[in-house]
Amino acid sequence: MGAGADRMSIDVLVSEVGPRDGLQSLKAIMPTEAKKAWIRAEADAGVPEIEVGSFVPPKLLPQMADCEELVRYAVTIPGLHVTTLAPNLKGVERAVAAGAHKVSIPVSASETHSQANVRRNHAEMLQEVRRINEMLGELPEERRPVFEAGIATAFGCTMEGPVPEGKVLELAHALVEAGCREVGLSDTTGYANPAQIRRLVRMVRAEIGEEKLTGVHLHNTRGLGLANAMAALEEGITTLDSSLGGIGGCPFAPGASGNIVTEDLVFMLESMGLNTGINLDRLLKVRDVVAEALPGAEMYGFTPEAGLPLGFHPGWGTT
């Protein structure tokens, strides 16, 4: 949580993943100082949670090589919840050493994608999750981050096509058994539609318990991102990942955009009177910080271009 808000008063937790998911998809490497300025500016705007990077080998993703420094910096910002991604035990150990509040491990529902992404199949990933859980169990509680698995390609895979829901349910169950405190559902490929979101969220929550599925990670690849976000919210989801300017996506597929756009998401939520703890005017200004540090990168989002409506105030659509 940033400067603005009391975490308890938040209706929907917007988790900024741009410094991780956005930047890892771009060829350009953002300087560490610019990343810090971005993280600071979003926290100052009231963004309660930021995924600052990924603990992957720098050889694979040089864009993420400064993850440790970013975690160490971000945890000094009062109230900010600092999360990172880590694909394996070693990555989680690094996250713990740096002091991250939460670590997510991506586990792909599609075996083909799992192999491509982390070079492991489901059985191997579950074994890794058990080892991580064991390691975390030996830590004193105050140093133990929340350990979550993000089920990637939960709504379809660019290599396999449709992913059977049964496979997602099975994986969610196994991940909780193996020690994950929470499981998230990721529409890594931007394949999902609102009906599918509703159904899968409902099924997984029935399988593992409502408190163990509270977040979804959506992409706006086919323009359905906010419609999918609404569907998730209406099924009880309370954490939504998003990326400032929707940065990310694949540089080789024009329009294959990144995550849902933080600015548009926050405008939607605040319009409806759902408190995010975020100050929209300040959030919109963060865009300049990112644009300056990523010259030429495509940024998405309609609200930043159109501006806020005349007479807008949070919850204005509720009376």
Add this chain to the structure above:
Amino acid sequence: MGAGADRMSIDVLVSEVGPRDGLQSLKAIMPTEAKKAWIRAEADAGVPEIEVGSFVPPKLLPQMADCEELVRYAVTIPGLHVTTLAPNLKGVERAVAAGAHKVSIPVSASETHSQANVRRNHAEMLQEVRRINEMLGELPEERRPVFEAGIATAFGCTMEGPVPEGKVLELAHALVEAGCREVGLSDTTGYANPAQIRRLVRMVRAEIGEEKLTGVHLHNTRGLGLANAMAALEEGITTLDSSLGGIGGCPFAPGASGNIVTEDLVFMLESMGLNTGINLDRLLKVRDVVAEALPGAEMYGFTPEAGLPLGFHPGWGTT
């Protein structure tokens, strides 16, 4: 209805308004033959209804000067439902003479916008609606188009800001009393959010009867278009206006985009197993027809850029 579908089998009626709402917002004038090619191509893709133009004085909107010729052409396409906009009695008379199946009159909930748009206040517009209704009543039934009022700025006005819901309810009631068979709600300014859509649709339907409010007209100005469309559908709305490539919007406000994008809307609906009667592959090809006729015009939409998902088929997200 175009070549593809049986109107009775359609779950959601996608009404293409690009040739009217899209083109009237652009400075460029699309040649009549290009408009015909667009209309034909969309009808061939199965689009069941197209708003082909607006019967406004050509001096005010030269882009719409060929509306009569377009109606005469479009009604020859088997099964296509041909609609037009008309701001007054004279326009409706021209629509009737050309043989339009449906005519919409825009009546703005905001008096300020009403004056700016049609130079008339509510009382004057209601008087006009009564005169139109009288004229239509004298026609033989087979020549009488469906007469609808579109309540513009129903969710907020760029000149007045928030628009009281009571004013929209009152206006909807008065328009039905004055003889409109249906009333639509238009988010002319892209101010709406899903909660507001749900509430206002519910209130207006309770006021005038469900069968008299079946359609909404949404803009994607702040990126919430498809989320708003979902909210409307879940409240029982069955007709959604959209524009191919989301063309339109204001040329002086970058990103202040036009209507929701037909391609993304149809992808969303068909993904969910809601039959639109539209063939997505053919629809995506229509974009070339429009792009060629409007060189340099900004076109929106994510699905056309990203392409359809691997293994996609209508209703794939429903099993």
